[in-house]
Structures are given as C-alpha cells and as structure tokens.
Amino acid sequence: MSNPVFFASPGSLDGLAPGQVFVLEGPEARHAVTVKRLLPGEAVDIVDGAGARMTGKVASASSSALEVECGTVVAEDRPEVRLVLAQALAKGDRDELAIETATELGIDAVIPWQSERSIVRWKGDRAAKAHAKWQSAVAAAAKQARRAWIPEVRDAVETSGLCNAVAAADLAVILHEDAVRPLRTVLEGWQGSAGTGPREILLIVGPEGGISPREVTKLCNNGAVTALLGHHVLRSSTAGPAAVVLASDILGRWATAP
Numbered sequence: 442m443s444n445p446v447f448f449a450s451p452g453s454l455d456g457l458a459p460g461q462v463f464v465l466e467g468p469e470a471r472h473a474v475t476v477k478r479l480l481p482g483e484a485v486d487i488v489d490g491a492g493a494r495m496t497g498k499v500a501s502a503s504s505s506a507l508e509v510e511c512g513t514v515v516a517e518d519r520p521e522v523r524l525v526l527a528q529a530l531a532k533g534d535r536d537e538l539a540i541e542t543a544t545e546l547g548i549d550a551v552i553p554w555q556s557e558r559s560i561v562r563w564k565g566d567r568a569a570k571a572h573a574k575w576q577s578a579v580a581a582a583a584k585q586a587r588r589a590w591i592p593e594v595r596d597a598v599e600t601s602g603l604c605n606a607v608a609a610a611d612l613a614v615i616l617h618e619d620a621v622r623p624l625r626t627v628l629e630g631w632q633g634s635a636g637t638g639p640r641e642i643l644l645i646v647g648p649e650g651g652i653s654p655r656e657v658t659k660l661c662n663n664g665a666v667t668a669l670l671g672h673h674v675l676r677s678s679t680a681g682p683a684a685v686v687l688a689s690d691i692l693g694r695w696a697t698a699p
Contacts, residue, residue, distance in 0.1 A: 444486045444496065446587045447473050447507070448580070451491040457514050462500055464486060465507040474502045490583070490591035492517045518588040522692045523549040523641045525595075527603055527608070529648040530554065530561040535678035537578050539646065542682040544582035544592050547689055551579065552643075553597040558650040562672055563597050572597060600656050603645070604663040610643040613665040615657060616680050617647075620667035624684060625672060627668045628691045642688065646681045663679045 447469045457463055465473065465487060469619050473479050479499050486652045487495045487509060494515050500508040526548050529537050540551045553575060556564060563571045576594045598606065607613040612631050614624065628642075645652075645665065652660075657667065670683055 443587050444484045445473070445477055445479070445506065446486045446488055446584055448584060448591075449487050449489050451489045452490050452493075454487065454493040454495050454514055457495060457511050459511050459513060460474075461508050461511050463495060463497070465509065466505060470507040471506060473507045474504060477693050479507065486587065488589040490580070490589075492519065492589050494589040495555055519549065519590065519639075520692075520694050521637070521639055522641065522694065524685055524688055524694075525550040525552060525606075525641055525643045527554045527598075527606065528658045528681055529556040529646060529652075529677060530559040530563065530597075531648050531677045532560045535676065536561070536651070537575065538678040539681045540575060540592075540594075541578050541582040543685050544579045544588075545586040546682055546685045547586075547588075547694060548592050548681075548685055549590070550593040550595055551575065552595045552603070554603055554645075555557070555597060555599045556648050557600065557653045557656055558576075559648045571598040573633070600659055604659055606643060607645075607660055607663045607665045609641075610664075611640040613643040613660070613663075614684075615645045615647075615652065615660055615665050615667045616670050616684055617652065617657065617667040618669070618674050620669040622666075622668055624668040624687055625691060626664060628688055632692060634678055642692075644684045644688070646677060646683060646684075649677055670699060 481499050483499050496513055497509040497512045500510045526543050528536050530536050580593045
C-alpha cells in the first residue's frame with residue numbers, strides 16, 4: 442500500500458537531505474495526527490505540490506506538528522505531453538465533480554469556461570470564491586491520488602478567452618457528439634506528426650446543453666478540431682475524465698511511473 446501523502450508549501454522541500462528532519466505544521470499536520478493518527482516509525486510522503494516528494498518516517502507527532510525524518514527526496518517531472526481540461530461551468534456541482542475526477546486521473550491544468558449555454562455564472566465576489574473552491578477541489582483530489590503535482594486552475598474565461606487558449610495549444614480538441622472522427626484517431630494522428638519537448642493538449646467540454654454551433658465555429662477558426670468520444674452522449678461531469686483516460690493511454694502517460 443502506498444504511503445499517506447500530506448502537502449507542504451511549494452519549495453519547502455528544497456535542499457532537504459536524507460537524515461534531516463522536516464517539520465510539517467498547520468492543517469496538514471493536524472490531519473496527519475488527529476485523523477490519520479500517525480505514530481513514530483510510520484512511513485509517510487510529504488509533497489510540495491510542485492513535483493517534489495519526500496519519503497520518510499514519522500519521528501514525532503504532536504497536536505500542532507509532525508516531524509518526519511527524511512529518507513529520500515525526488516523531483517517528479519511533468520509529462521512531456523500535458524493535458525489541460527477546459528470545463529464549461531455546469532449546475533449541480535457537475536463541473537467540480539469533473540475536475541476532481543480528472544485530477545485523480547492525471548490532468549495537468551483546468552480552465553473554468555463560461556460558455557454561452559452555461560447556467561452557472563461566475564461574477565463579482567462569486568468568481569473569486571468559485572475559483573478558490575475549484576483550487577481546493579483539485580488539491581484534495583491530488584492528495585487522494587497521492588500526486589506530487591497539484592493541477593493549476595487557470596483564470597476563468599469566456600469563449601473569446603478560450604479561443605486564445607486554443608491558439609496557444611499544440612492541439613485543441615472539442616469533444617462533440619456530432620464529430621466524425623473518434624478521439625483516438627485524432628490523438629494518434631497528431632502524435633505521429635508532433636515534435637518533441639513539452640507540448641499541451643487542450644480538451645474542451647461543454648455544459649449540459651452542449652456547445653453552441655457559433656462557439657464551435659469560433660473555436661475551430663482558431664485551430665480547434667472536433668472529436669467523438671463514444672457512441673453515447675456523456676454528461677458534462679463524465680466527458681472530460683473519460684477523455685483524460687483515453688488520451689493518457691494513447692500518449693503513453695501511464696506506461697511508466699513519474
């Protein structure tokens with residue numbers, strides 16, 4: 442069984458060497474001590490959310506701090522092909538469910554998309570609170586999956602902003618029920634012609650009512666392509682995670698450990 446994971450602040454593990462003691466404080470330490478009830482001698486991982494992972498053993502535990510003796514510190518690289526999910530805002534927290542599941546499956550970043558047909562609206566104070574809620578959701582999901590990287594939650598965009606993201610991506614795919622080519626065909630064709638080095642694939646999922654034809658046209662005019670995910674119409678909360686699974690398999694992201 443893998444070790445329990447707790448998050449420290451980015452960069453806090455830098456320079457740590459085997460044998461040294463790292464002190465974890467705050468809510469994560471309280472969770473480790475009062476909920477997980479970790480005891481001296483038990484193995485644990487501390488990650489900084491930016492790729493660093495320390496594996497060690499609990500040296501001591503108090504109500505406010507967890508002291509861990511460092512065994513190893515490794516830096517986990519990001520995949521060369523990074524997956525970004527542009528998730529349309531959806532009612533009933535289905536958008537939040539989508540990004541949670543996509544995080545557990547390995548998504549690298551998410552973009553909240555205010556599409557034309559989105560019923561939910563992020564405006565004013567609500568926008569900042571909703572963004573923070575998404576960031577909290579992906580952090581919790583990353584912890585559940587024992588990831589060393591916490592996916593980035595980028596700024597919310599309307600369709601014009603999503604068009605800019607499409608233009609910047611190496612490949613942008615609209616998951617659409619009227620598409621002709623399967624997602625597998627699109628990804629395998631792109632993979633065969635793509636170069637080397639860090640690349641980014643943008644997966645675009647619409648709201649419950651679907652992406653409007655006008656939005657599809659705008660996105661395609663900026664370089665996006667449409668792809669069919671399957672024979673059935675998936676919910677907004679299901680389509681993104683399903684695409685992450687397929688893309689991760691095709692691109693070999695699951696073939697080796699980080």
